[in-house]
Amino acid sequence: MKKFSKFLAVLLMTLMLTNCATIFGGKVTQYQKTKPADGEPQRNVRVVALIADIVLFWPGAIVDFATGAIYKPQK
Structure with missing residues (x-):
């Protein structure tokens, strides 16, 4: 039971610290930063990453804006 509690705690922390644009957006360019x-x-x-951040875990949007990953890369 103790191992399961630790596993659950790590899983919840991982889910809470995820943010869509930082993880799935690819490399952040200098233009984005x-x-x-x-x-x-x-x-x-x-827009899709912003909506996903708000729906799944809104503090993830703060991380995405801070890293610049929420912005579209320059073409």
Whole structure:
């Protein structure tokens, strides 16, 4: 029973710390990490990843925005 409790705790922590754009979005480019200067166009957000973050575990959206993974890479 003790092993099961530890396994369940690790599983729950793993699920709570996941965020869609960081995990499934691929490598984060310099364009995604850099905040646009005044007068430059704003970066586009990956809408599907944002909705998935909000539905599955909303603090994951904070991580995605902090890492820049939530933004679409430049073409």
